[in-house]
Amino acid sequence: MPEAPSQIEVLIALMAKLPGLGPRSARRAVLQLIKKRSLLLIPLADAIQTVAETARECVNCGNIGTTDLCEICTSTKRDRSQICVVEDVADLWAMERADVFKGLYHVLGGTLSALDAIGPDELRIPRLAERVKTDQVSEVILALSATIDGQTTAHYIADALEGTGAVVTSLAQGVPIGGELDYLDDGTITAALRARKAL
Numbered sequence: 001m002p003e004a005p006s007q008i009e010v011l012i013a014l015m016a017k018l019p020g021l022g023p024r025s026a027r028r029a030v031l032q033l034i035k036k037r038s039l040l041l042i043p044l045a046d047a048i049q050t051v052a053e054t055a056r057e058c059v060n061c062g063n064i065g066t067t068d069l070c071e072i073c074t075s076t077k078r079d080r081s082q083i084c085v086v087e088d089v090a091d092l093w094a095m096e097r098a099d100v101f102k103g104l105y106h107v108l109g110g111t112l113s114a115l116d117a118i119g120p121d122e123l124r125i126p127r128l129a130e131r132v133k134t135d136q137v138s139e140v141i142l143a144l145s146a147t148i149d150g151q152t153t154a155h156y157i158a159d160a161l162e163g164t165g166a167v168v169t170s171l172a173q174g175v176p177i178g179g180e181l182d183y184l185d186d187g188t189i190t191a192a193l194r195a196r197k198a199l
Contacts, residue, residue: 013026058073061104061106062108072105078102078103079104081136081137082101082104083137083140085106086108086181087108090182091180092105094182094189095143100193106128107124111152120156129160133164141193143171143181154199155199158199167198
């Protein structure tokens with residue numbers, strides 16, 4: 001009967017499940033963590049424990065934070081007349097990293113996909129429509145991936161928001177077909193946001 005994996009092997013296996021890390025990279029990372037136990041491993045373990053206990057989804061926009069409403073939604077410095085719609089939290093963070101958009105966000109949680117049986121109710125599209133109607137939003141910026149599913153979702157949202165009085169725009173130049181926001185550099189995101197156009 002094979003012996004149960006050691007705790008170190010369990011850690012390596014878990015690390016290997018992270019994006020961008022395979023078994024070899026995970027093994028190197030774990031060895032580095034163990035070698036620098038007090039400098040890296042213990043603080044990392046503490047940070048992971050804290051995040052595991054406190055991280056939650058913002059009930060308003062879908063961002064990740066440590067309270068029911070994220071820092072962006074509660075900020076008095078944000079332009080509340082604009083909502084930028086993104087597919088997931090990584091895209092929101094990419095937009096914030098570019099430091100060019102000062103409005104609010106709405107995280108859909110994916111895109112419409114007939115193949116994966118993802119319809120509007122599986123995404124946060126009804127919540128978006130509700131926010132636009134009740135919060136006096138004048139512009140909704142669709143910062144979705146330039147893929148077929150992303151564009152289908154953009155057109156669906158544009159139709160769903162028709163009659164709300166909000167102008168629906170989308171990112172323009174700079175976003176390549178098939179590109180995803182999380183992989184774009186800050187300059188490309190900035191150019192695309194500034195050159196947005198009405199749908």
